[in-house]
Amino acid sequence: MAKKKKVRVELRKNRNxxxxxxxxxRKLHEQDATVEDSPTSNERxxxxxxxxxxxxxIQDDTPPVxxxxxxxxxDMPSVDIAACRPGRVLRVYRDVCxxxxxxxxEYRCVVRWLLRSLSxxxxxxxxxxxxxxxxxxxxxxxxxxxxxxxxxxxxxxxxGVLTRASRGRQxxxxxxxDQVVFVVSLxxxxxxxxxxxxxxxxxxxxxxxxILCLNKSDLVDLLDYQPLxxxxxxxxxPTLLTSATNGQGIDDLRNRLKDRQTVFSGQSGVGKxxxxxxxxxxxxxxxxxxxxxxxxxxxxxxxxxxIPLNFGGWVVDTPGIRQFQLWDTKPEEVEGFFxxxxxxxxxxxxxxxxxxxxxxxxxxxxxxxxxxNVERYTSYVGMFQGVEEG
Numbered sequence: 001m002a003k004k005k006k007v008r009v010e011l012r013k014n015r016n017x018x019x020x021x022x023x024x025x026r027k028l029h030e031q032d033a034t035v036e037d038s039p040t041s042n043e044r045x046x047x048x049x050x051x052x053x054x055x056x057x058i059q060d061d062t063p064p065v066x067x068x069x070x071x072x073x074x075d076m077p078s079v080d081i082a083a084c085r086p087g088r089v090l091r092v093y094r095d096v097c098x099x100x101x102x103x104x105x106e107y108r109c110v111v112r113w114l115l116r117s118l119s120x121x122x123x124x125x126x127x128x129x130x131x132x133x134x135x136x137x138x139x140x141x142x143x144x145x146x147x148x149x150x151x152x153x154x155x156x157x158x159x160g161v162l163t164r165a166s167r168g169r170q171x172x173x174x175x176x177x178d179q180v181v182f183v184v185s186l187x188x189x190x191x192x193x194x195x196x197x198x199x200x201x202x203x204x205x206x207x208x209x210x211i212l213c214l215n216k217s218d219l220v221d222l223l224d225y226q227p228l229x230x231x232x233x234x235x236x237x238p239t240l241l242t243s244a245t246n247g248q249g250i251d252d253l254r255n256r257l258k259d260r261q262t263v264f265s266g267q268s269g270v271g272k273x274x275x276x277x278x279x280x281x282x283x284x285x286x287x288x289x290x291x292x293x294x295x296x297x298x299x300x301x302x303x304x305x306x307i308p309l310n311f312g313g314w315v316v317d318t319p320g321i322r323q324f325q326l327w328d329t330k331p332e333e334v335e336g337f338f339x340x341x342x343x344x345x346x347x348x349x350x351x352x353x354x355x356x357x358x359x360x361x362x363x364x365x366x367x368x369x370x371x372x373n374v375e376r377y378t379s380y381v382g383m384f385q386g387v388e389e390g
Contacts, residue, residue, distance in 0.1 A: 004058050009075040010119035011053045053119075077114060079153045084133040088176075089126060090306040097126055097152060099134055109134050109150040121328075122170045128304040128316055129175040129261075131156040161206045162263055165325040174263045174304055174316045179209040181253070183266035183275065186220045192267075193228070197379035198324045199265065200237060201337035205326065208263075210237050211256060215271040217241040217248055231373060235339065244274035254279050259312040263304075268320025276317055280309060285317060331388045335363075338380050340372060356381055 058078050087099040090106065099107045115125050126132065133154040158175040165171070182199040184191060196212065203210035212232055214225065222241065232239045238256070242249035256262075257279065264272045273285035304318045335341050335355065341363055345353075349360035358364075366372045 004078060006056050006058060008054055008056050011117045012119050075118065076154050076156075079133045079135075081133075084135050084153055085150075087132055087134055088306070089128055089130040089132060091128055091303050092124065092126060093303060097132075099132060099150065099152065101134070101136070105148055107134065107136060107148045107150040109152045111152045115152065115155065122172060123166055124172070126152060126155060127172040127175050128306050129177060129263075130158065131176060160208050160261070162202060162208060162265060163206060163327045164202065164321070165327040170327045173265065173318055177208060177261045177263045177316065179211060179256075179260055180206075180263045180265055181211045181213050181257075183213045183215050183264055183270045183272045185216045185267075185270040186214055186225065187216055188219070189267060189269055193375050194379045194382060195267070195324060196232075197337075197376060198326065198383065200235075201326060201334075201383065202324065204337050205329070211253075212237050212239040213242050213249075213253065213275070214239065215242050215244070215275060218243040218246050242275060244271055244278040247278065250275070250278050254311070257309060257313050257315060261314050263316040263318060265318050266320065270320070272320070273317060276307075276315060280311075282310070283307065326383065326387060329387050331384055334380060334384045334387055337383070338376060340376070341380075344372070354384065356384060 085101050085103075087101040087107065090098045090100050092098075095110060097109045097111065099109045101107055111126055118125060132152050133156070134150040134152045136148065136150040158172075160177045161175045162173045162177070162180055163170055164173065180199075180203050182196065182203075184196055191214075200210050200212075214229070225241075229239045229241070240249045240253055242253060244250070253275070264276065266272055271287075273287050277283055277285050277287070304316055307315050307317060309315060331354065332352075335345060341355070344362040344366045345355075347362035348355070348358070350358055353361055353363075355361050355363040363372065363377070367374060367377045
């Protein structure tokens with residue numbers, strides 16, 4: 001029998017401090033009189049909400065497993081294995097999660113109140129791809145008779161996570177994947193190399209193998225993009241030219257997805273869903289044309305869906321994104337996302353060189369001599385400044 005332990009956990013604040021009943025300062029100026037500083041008997045020095053923002057939970061007495069990005073995992077309570085089942089989250093709709101149990105059935109689950117109240121930096125405590133324990137419940141009355149439902153009681157430790165910063169919080173796009181296919185279009189919308197570099201940095205941070213997919217190859221002259229393809233291949237990032245229209249690169253991409261857990265990510269309108277439809281036509285995912293006014297994609301996919309492939313493996317089709325900012329990254333960590341910098345970093349005059357403004361910087365000298373790619377260095381400076389300001 002596994003040992004248990006009691007742990008005191010922090011919960012999210014559900015209110016601010018209680019406002020003072022009497023506006024002492026305003027009355028002092030209005031009446032020009034001396035007012036006693038002592039609070040009245042019905043006032044509290046500490047807000048009522050703060051008194052109830054901690055709770056004791058029972059945990060398994062096992063050391064916590066750190067997240068792939070180095071952050072501490074949330075404190076998860078232990079569960080009664082006899083009453084709960086293991087499952088995997090297929091998709092999340094606001095407060096409802098669709099979970100596939102070990103019996104193959106799908107359950108519409110809500111998240112236990114305790115999990116939703118834990119004080120974490122994540123935007124949502126449960127995301128697509130999570131391994132969870134849930135307590136199944138069957139409705140036996142009304143219109144939902146026979147519907148399978150449940151309550152998610154615990155989220156297992158994650159690996160292979162793709163995250164970004166969203167309004168000051170961590171947005172976990174997907175968890176427990178082996179590789180990520182970053183889909184970018186060569187035209188409509190136009191190629192953005194700096195966004196590619198942010199994608200690749202997030203893959204390194206989440207310990208995921210990255211694949212770069214240059215889509216809509218039928219609309220351009222491919223000779224113009226050979227240097228770009230060769231550059232990223234030299235960095236160890238497989239780079240494929242694909243087209244859902246003429247089928248270019250689809251077979252190669254299909255082979256790379258077989259028996260793997262993969263997430264597709266990229267801007268709106270780059271053709272993620274179109275590529276998946278070409279790989280497995282039975283999916284029938286919705287697609288839309290790029291806006292003619294601003295050449296930006298329109299949000300067609302609205303949730304991250306975990307989809308089984310008939311030739312083996314799973315893929316996650318994620319909603320399009322227009323901004324991608326790294327989460328929980330220190331400025332000195334950014335150079336680690338650019339492996340081609342490593343031979344030059346030790347040659348800098350200062351051990352804490354940021355490679356942005358210092359004299360005798362070997363990285364800047366290598367850029368000047370064209371030993372390093374200028375656009376990649378520009379991406380580095382933009383990422384460094386963004387992380388420093390954030």
